[in-house]
Amino acid sequence: MRYYDNVVELVGNTPLVRLRNVTSGISAKVLAKVEYLNPGGSVKDRIALRMVQEAERSGLLQPGGTIVEPTSGNTGVGLALVAQLRGYRCVFVCPDKVSEDKQNVLRAYGAEVVVCPTAVAPEDPRSYYNVSDRLAREIPGAWKPDQYANPANPRSHYETTGPEVWEQTDGRVTHFVAGVGTGGTISGVGHYLKEVSGGAVQIIGADPEGSVYSGGTGRPYLVEGVGEDFWPTTYDKTICDQIVEISDKESFELTRRLAREEGLLVGGSCGMAVAAALKVAREASADAVVVVLLPDGGRGYLSKIFNDDWMARYGFLRTAEETPTVADVL
Ligand code: PMP
Secondary structure (H helix, E strand, C coil): CCCCCCHHHHCCCCCEEECCCCCCCCCCEEEEEEHHHCCCCECHHHHHHHHHHHHHHHCCCCCCCEEEEECCCHHHHHHHHHHHHHCCEEEEEEECCCCHHHHHHHHHCCCEEEEECCCCCCCCCCCHHHHHHHHHHHCCCEECCCCCCCCHHHHHHHHHHHHHHHHHCCCCCCEEEEECCCCHHHHHHHHHHHHHCCCCCEEEEEEECCCHHHCCCCCCCCCCCCCCCCCCCCCCCCCCCEEEEECHHHHHHHHHHHHHHHCCCECHHHHHHHHHHHHHHHHCCCCCEEEEEECEECHHHCCCCCCHHHHHHCCCCCCCCCCCCHHHHC
16 A cells, blocks of 8 residues: 555655646746745745754654744645644734634634734734744743744755755756745755855845845835745745845736646746746756745635736736627627
């Protein structure tokens, strides 16, 4: 019989898939690492597993303990999966702007969700930063992973994602492209690939227009999970050979094309990373192998990126009236 003992054993070892259509006119090979095939649906399963293992090893997390983290998305799902298997309680703190669907996903995995007001300053005791700090102090046996400062975040990518990319390409990868949020992915994979290739692999960060990584101040942008208004310690500022800045419009247009033309229903940060990868691949030689990491799936964005009205409202699409429908043609 061939089976996995539990769902956490399915974390990692995601496939590379060649992008065949959005790459027209480009000679270099562009390979996507499809992280939504992780059991929790995103790349964050990898860091959740590694952060919990490390906390168990160091004694910060004891049997029966509680994981407290300010997160509303992918990291929460990863932590909830691992926590369930190992018998920990999970309390996630999120601002009230987070959609009910996202909160319900976390509850579905058995986590408790504490919702805080968005419209208060970070130093306000009701802010989600302060509430999560207080819960981590007051709940006995609580441990806060803190993905923005936890070295196990980049380490998980150094130990798993990086070696996978190298082995899957038989060491022929020439460029690695990923969006930067906590910076864990690009820093961990980047260090591994630089080391194993003797510095030959080019590391390219993709960043939303306005974020600090591409020289901005954190001006609001709509793409989720990437870009920051501060410098997290999980990001190694020396790792990127190049940072490519991508607008929301480009990110979302490519996200939609990945679903329509490549059969990959993925999130907005994937469109952003692919937009950057295509720019890199266009300039690269024909024998270049560009690997781009796609962090999550598109189901969580159906009412935004994949909704024509939402796209039109922000000027990312022609308005619904201008777009011919079947009814107009008949
Ligand atoms: N895309 C999405 C959807 C994410 O949730 C994240 C994590 N914040 C990233 C990209 C960026 O990954 P990292 O935090 O490793 O830089």
